[in-house]
Amino acid sequence: MATQNVSEEQLQSQFTYIDAVARLLGDKHPKAYTHTFGCQQNEADTERIRGMLSEMGYEMTDTPDEADFILFNTCAVREHAEDRAFGNVGALRHLKKERAGIVIAMCGCMAQQEKNVEKIKKSYPQVNLLFGTHALWRFPSLLYRVLTEKKRVFDIGGEDDIAEGLPVLRAKGAKAWLSIMYGCNNFCTYCIVPYVRGRERSRRPEEIEKELRELVAAGYKEITLLGQNVNSYGKDLGIDVDFADLLRRLNAVPGDFWLRFMTSHPKDASPKLFSAMAECDKVAKQLHLPFQSGSDEILHRMNRRYTAEHYKSLIADARSKMPDITLSSDIIVGFPGETDEDFEQTLKLVQDTRFDLLFTFLYSPRTGTPAASYEDNATPQDKQRRFERLLKAQDEIVAEKQAAYQGKKLRLLVDGNAKGPEYPFTARTEGNLLVCVRGDDIKIGEFIEAEIEKTSLRCLFAHKL
Structure with a gap:
């Protein structure tokens, strides 16, 4: 079934509510504070909420203490992210007592889970508004209800549809996010995302190209294409366009900019994709390709649907077409059932592949996922020992x-801007490596030529040529 878009009539109704909220607020000039937990997709979602708030007449502020509206966009991928969100919302209890008129809202993946909805209803009375990922486009009508009915509003309903044309307020600077698809069909046994973000649904290529042209015209120089699995882009559209085709189309947009993308799934990565990356001059020669484990047994238990050998063949193909490509990946240590032998296979894959950057995580069980009920015989000490060995090995490679x-x-x-006075600016290589740079007449948002003069484990240091 092809992905459906929110109808023009439905979308226009939300603009009507934007106007209605603006009339309610009048000339009060209220302030809004937003805080985002989790992934880049959450960041992109927050930018659209900020856009709607701005259209309503809210001014953005960097501190909750002076805000009239406070929003936390939450993440459910790991327990630590949930704990932080609850901690931040809990800390606002005193603010709500001081200023009862403040509207406190929560949204995002954590807010999409029924268990959290009930917890917030019972234990966090200061929260006025809660809405899930599917209800984001209905935010104006939900806020209008809060302001007029003076009651708490909770909405985690909605279909797996796409809403085009929502206002957006992006951060100033060189970088921008561009969502090309939403949701996930993979159901990795450790991951909650398909349950909270729904099935995969791709935006039309012409809508993506239109937004890219707007971003380039606005002066953004690094645009990152977002999706839970960008490699499966287009499968739901009913047209003969895949992710490699989309890259070529976007690469043809005039301008001086870099295109990045994340996240890729190895089961859908292909020689066609790597050929497109190699041949498109604006597509950065950088690949983030999570492998999670080097053990085929663990990969099977994770429902990843590839083997370690297949993963290594993908890396070999990418490097043969792009010898200077920068590689990064994700690894989960301590997945239920992981043995020392399984971990050694992961460690070997890291040492053989020699990634430029790794994002390493200790397994965090997520209620509602199959892996949460898997038997686990390894002790926390075992897992920590493996984790530290992995970090040490990767640091030596880096x-x-x-x-x-x-x-x-x-x-x-x-x-x-960098923290140190000697190298006052931060920059990125095409491979997304961090560089602290010095020199005359440097401006944020410009490309420069520079020479690396020293290195460290986490950063390169350069002077402008």
């Missing part, structure tokens, strides 16, 4: 790879 950049001349995108 130290060698970083040192190899000494004296190289690279094109960098300046993207922010």
Whole structure:
């Protein structure tokens, strides 16, 4: 079944509510504070909520103490993210007592789970509004109800539809997020995402291209295409366009910018994709391809649907077409049933592949996923010992790879201010490596040529040429 879009009539009704909220607020000039937990998709969702708030007349603030509206966009991928969200909302209890008129809202993946809805209803009375990932586009009508009915509003309903045309308020700077699809069909046994974000649904390529052109015209230089599994883009559209085709189409948009994407799933990565990456001059030669475990037994228990050998063949193909490609990955240590032998296979894959960057996690059980009920015989001490060995091995690899950049001349995108006075700016290489840079007449948002003059484990240091 092809993905459906929210109808024009439904979308226009939300703009009517935006106007209605603006009339309610009048000339009060209220302030809104938003805080995002979790992934880049959550960041992109928050940008649309901020866009709607701005259209209503809210001004953004960086502190909740002076806000009239406070929103936490939550993550459910790991327990730590949930604990942080509850902790932040709990800390607002005193603020609510001081200023009863404040509206406190929660949304996102954590808010989509029934267990959390009940917990918030019973234990967090300061929360006025809660809505799930499927209800995001209905935010204006939900906020209008809160403001007019003076009652708590909870909405985690909705279909797996796409809403085009929502206002967006992006952060200023060099970088922007561009969602190309939503949801996930993979059902990895440890992951809650398909249950809270729904099935895969792709945006039409013409809508994506339109938004990219707007971003380029606005001066953004690094645009990251977002999806839970970008490699399966287009399968639900009923047209003969896949992710590699989309990359080629977007690469043809005029302008000087880099295209990145995340996240990729190895089961859907293909030689066609790597050929497109190699041949498209604006697509950064950087690949984030999570492998999670080097043990085929654990991969099977995770329902990842590839083997370690297949993963290594993908890396070999990518490197043969893009010798300078930068590689990163995700690894879960301590998945239920993981033995020392399984871990050794993971460690070997890391040592053989030599990633430029790894995101490593100790397994965190998620209620509602199959893995949460799996038998687990390893002790916390066993898992921590494996985790530390993995970190040590990866640090040794990174130290060698970083040192190899000494004296190289690279094109960098300046993207922010650094903390140290000697190197006052941060920048990124095409491979997404962090660089602290110094020199005259450097501006955030510009490409520069620079020479690497020293290296460290986490950062390169350069001077502008």
